[in-house]
Amino acid sequence: MNHKLDKILEEIHIISECDAGYILKTEKKVFSILASFGLNNLADTDLSEINKLISIKNTNLREIYKSKPFSTISKQYNLVALYREKIFEQRNTNYYLVLFGKKKLLDAKKLFTLLSTNINILKNEFLNPDRSNELTIENLYYEALATIPTVIFSTNADGTEYYFITDSVRNLFGYSPQEIYDNKLLILRSIDEDHFHKFRGFAEKLRTGEVSSVEYRMKDRFGKDHWVRHSGIPIIREGKVLRVVGMINEISEEKITQLKLESSEEKFRMLIDTADDLIFILNGFGYFSLVNKNGATALGYVPEEMIGKHFLEFIYKEDEPKIAEAFSRILSSNEVTTFEAVFLDRFDKGVTFEIHAKPMISEGEVSGMISIGRNITNRKLDEQKIRDLNAKLVEANRIISIERERARHKINVLEELNKLKSEFISNISHELRTPLASIVGFAETILSDPDLPKETSKEFNEIILSEGKRLAQLINDVLDFSKLESGEEELKKENVNINEVLSEVLDLFTKQIIEKELHLSKELPENEINIIADRTRISQVFFNLISNSVKFTNKGGRIFIILVDHGKEIELTITDTGIGIPAKDIPKLFQKFSKIQRPGAPLMGAGFGLVTVKQIVELHKGVIRVKSEEDKGSTFIVRLPKQ
Numbered sequence: 044m045n046h047k048l049d050k051i052l053e054e055i056h057i058i059s060e061c062d063a064g065y066i067l068k069t070e071k072k073v074f075s076i077l078a079s080f081g082l083n084n085l086a087d088t089d090l091s092e093i094n095k096l097i098s099i100k101n102t103n104l105r106e107i108y109k110s111k112p113f114s115t116i117s118k119q120y121n122l123v124a125l126y127r128e129k130i131f132e133q134r135n136t137n138y139y140l141v142l143f144g145k146k147k148l149l150d151a152k153k154l155f156t157l158l159s160t161n162i163n164i165l166k167n168e169f170l171n172p173d174r175s176n177e178l179t180i181e182n183l184y185y186e187a188l189a190t191i192p193t194v195i196f197s198t199n200a201d202g203t204e205y206y207f208i209t210d211s212v213r214n215l216f217g218y219s220p221q222e223i224y225d226n227k228l229l230i231l232r233s234i235d236e237d238h239f240h241k242f243r244g245f246a247e248k249l250r251t252g253e254v255s256s257v258e259y260r261m262k263d264r265f266g267k268d269h270w271v272r273h274s275g276i277p278i279i280r281e282g283k284v285l286r287v288v289g290m291i292n293e294i295s296e297e298k299i300t301q302l303k304l305e306s307s308e309e310k311f312r313m314l315i316d317t318a319d320d321l322i323f324i325l326n327g328f329g330y331f332s333l334v335n336k337n338g339a340t341a342l343g344y345v346p347e348e349m350i351g352k353h354f355l356e357f358i359y360k361e362d363e364p365k366i367a368e369a370f371s372r373i374l375s376s377n378e379v380t381t382f383e384a385v386f387l388d389r390f391d392k393g394v395t396f397e398i399h400a401k402p403m404i405s406e407g408e409v410s411g412m413i414s415i416g417r418n419i420t421n422r423k424l425d426e427q428k429i430r431d432l433n434a435k436l437v438e439a440n441r442i443i444s445i446e447r448e449r450a451r452h453k454i455n456v457l458e459e460l461n462k463l464k465s466e467f468i469s470n471i472s473h474e475l476r477t478p479l480a481s482i483v484g485f486a487e488t489i490l491s492d493p494d495l496p497k498e499t500s501k502e503f504n505e506i507i508l509s510e511g512k513r514l515a516q517l518i519n520d521v522l523d524f525s526k527l528e529s530g531e532e533e534l535k536k537e538n539v540n541i542n543e544v545l546s547e548v549l550d551l552f553t554k555q556i557i558e559k560e561l562h563l564s565k566e567l568p569e570n571e572i573n574i575i576a577d578r579t580r581i582s583q584v585f586f587n588l589i590s591n592s593v594k595f596t597n598k599g600g601r602i603f604i605i606l607v608d609h610g611k612e613i614e615l616t617i618t619d620t621g622i623g624i625p626a627k628d629i630p631k632l633f634q635k636f637s638k639i640q641r642p643g644a645p646l647m648g649a650g651f652g653l654v655t656v657k658q659i660v661e662l663h664k665g666v667i668r669v670k671s672e673e674d675k676g677s678t679f680i681v682r683l684p685k686q
Contacts, residue, residue, distance in 0.1 A: 047168065048165070048168065049080075051164055051165055051168075052066060052079070055140070055142070055158055057285055057286075058157050058158060059126070059142055059148065059158060060148075061126070061143060061148060062122065063079075063082050064140070064141055066078045066079070066130070066141075067098075068136065068138055069097075070135060074091065074094045074095075074098070089116060092110075093112045093113060096112065096113075098139070104151075107127075108125070113125065116143075122145060123145060124143065124146065125141070126142040126148055127139060128154075128155065130165050131169045138165070138166075138169050140162065191209070193292050194208065194209055194211045194291040195208070195211075195288075196208040196212075198288075199287070200286060200287065202287060203227055203228075204227045205223050205224060205230070208220045208224075212291075215263065215269065215293055216233055217265055218264060233261040233264075234261050235260040235261055238259035239259075241258070242257060242259055244257070245273065249287050250284060251284075254277070256272060256273065258270065258271070258272050258294065259273065268295075269295050270293070270294050270297075271291050271292065271294060272294050273289070274289045274291075312333070315333075315335040316335050317337075318415075320337075320338060320415050320417055320418070321334075321339075321341060321396055321398075321416035322338055322415050323335070323414055324411055324413050324414075325411050325414070327410050328353075329354045330352065330354070331353075332411065333346075333350065334350060341418060342387075343389030344389060357386050357387060358385065358386060358387070362385050365384075369382035369384075369398075373400050373402050379399050379400065380400050381399050381400075382397075382398055382400075383396070383397055384416075393420075394420050396418055397419045398417075399415050399417075400412050401414075478511070481506060481507070481510040482507050486503075486507060488503060489503055534576070534580060535577050535578075535579070537576075537578060538573050538574075539574055539575070539576045539577075539578045539581060541581075541606065542567055542568070542571055542572055542606070544578060544582050545567065545615070548582055548585040549565075549589065549604070551586070552590070555593050559597075559598050559599075560598055560599050562602070564602070565605075566605040568606060572608050572613055574685045575685065577659075577663070580659045580662070581663070583659060584659050584660060588681070589604075592617055592618075592619040592677070595622050595677075596619045596620060596621035596676075597620075597622070600621060601619070602620075603617070603618040603619075604618075611685060611686075612682055614682050615681045616680050616681075618679075619678075620676040623672050623676055623677055625673050629669060629671060633653055633654055633657040633667075634654070660683070663684070665682055665684065666682050
């Protein structure tokens with residue numbers, strides 16, 4: 044058997060996840076198996092009939108599956124799937140790749156895609172069976188790999204067995220490739236035991252499919268120390284790591300230089316760590332590359348927590364524009380630039396530093412910035428205290444001025460309130476005087492004229508009665524308003540049928556509506572609506588609102604009453620086509636001691652109606668709104684909660 048064909052077939056076995064397979068050569072009617080795997084239980088006689096079917100031109104897999112030879116093998120060896128691919132054809136000789144599976148294989152198209160590289164290698168192998176004296180591409184390839192000082196390799200998934208390694212391994216490890224093939228632990232045993240944990244972490248990342256790299260110290264077979272950088276790239280098929288390829292480079296000189304540099308940096312760090320100031324270096328992008336210990340401690344950090352983070356991450360946000368301007372000055376000058384910056388420590392407390400910074404120039408370009416910061420927080424606090432005292436003095440003077448203005452405003456308010464009360468008393472006096480004058484006048488007439496006709500006397504008595512009732516109503520309104528205003532009267536809440544209350548109130552205006560020939564439209568729910576409220580007060584709200592609509596709607600006008608149940612609250616809308624309210628007077632509609640004079644309407648009442656309505660609605664945790672246009676009408680909307 045050809046050792047190289049066995050290697051290729053072994054790789055095909057791993058990629059395809061099949062259970063058995065072989066490379067078949069057919070020459071006329073002679074069949075030869077050039078390489079195989081997984082066929083220990085199969086004799087050549089078992090395969091002869093299958094091979095005949097495979098070699099017949101245009102025979103598809105379905106026909107093979109239905110054939111008796113395949114049925115016999117399937118039952119005997121539990122092989123249920125077959126893959127066939129012609130690799131190469133030359134005159135009367137054909138080469139086939141045949142794979143068997145104990146379970147279903149990937150479809151032929153996917154398998155061909157996965158195996159295309161290996162099939163091309165096989166094809167090249169059959170094209171050039173004897174290449175010992177020829178300068179083939181493969182020879183050139185191996186020659187190039189042998190010349191490159193970098194060790195290139197291919198291993199299994201965990202890196203314990205090498206499938207391929209270039210001859211450069213002799214110069215680095217002192218072993219030949221064949222020695223490493225034969226003894227898979229040679230590379231691992233070369234790693235310094237203090238660094239072996241690094242290699243384990245590196246190998247673990249590769250096993251999980253992550254590209255990785257590690258640096259470690261090792262000894263070659265002659266005991267000489269080397270530093271190497273070991274890199275690996277996993278080869279993954281269908282989520283599974285099949286093998287790892289990579290390279291090993293010697294970095295001894297680089298590492299020695301790095302260690303010397305680290306030693307120099309350590310001495311430099313010991314020097315700056317003795318300073319109490321904040322000393323730091325920023326790279327060209329503004330990230331900390333060095334911070335002294337005492338400076339970091341002043342901010343509540345250790346240097347390692349600040350290194351690698353951007354300068355602005357530790358700066359008070361409002362200082363960022365000022366810092367940007369300072370950096371711009373630093374970049375444009377070779378001199379020391381001084382500026383102040385407020386740093387935020389670990390607990391977000393501000394620490395102010397006065398920073399002296401100078402750019403670091405490398406090959407004519409700014410590569411970073413070295414800075415020293417002096418903590419001036421206490422000095423700034425003292426300055427701030429002085430500013431605060433001055434500000435407090437200014438604020439005290441401002442407050443005194445405001446209080447004086449407020450006192451003047453209170454005086455104006457009191458004067459306005461007294462004026463309103465005076466107007467209120469004047470209105471009340473007028474409202475009291477008018478019915479009293481009528482009562483006294485008609486009563487004196489009746490008393491002074493005993494011969495007054497009976498009809499006239501009756502008319503005068505009716506006027507006296509009407510004016511008396513009007514006067515009594517006015518007094519009741521004043522007392523009612525006073526009780527609601529002072530909070531003396533508590534609501535007597537009960538379960539109230541709103542439909543019923545509204546109907547009762549509307550019945551009181553039937554006569555007036557008929558006399559004024561008003562058109563009344565009602566939209567009331569058929570179902571009974573109940574709320575928890577003071578029945579008398581709610582009736583008063585409905586009465587006052589409907590009374591206003593009837594009173595201020597001209598003859599032949601319309602009134603619309605809509606009651607809607609919104610679940611948790613009710614909404615009553617009363618709309619009329621009356622004389623409306625001037626826009627300038629709407630804000631004063633519910634004000635105490637205010638009386639709106641509507642255009643074209645007589646002065647009636649003392650102006651308590653709507654103020655009382657608003658008080659009652661708000662005592663029930665409700666709201667009242669009004670919309671009105673002069674000469675077009677008004678709409679009052681009352682929303683009351685059910686509970």
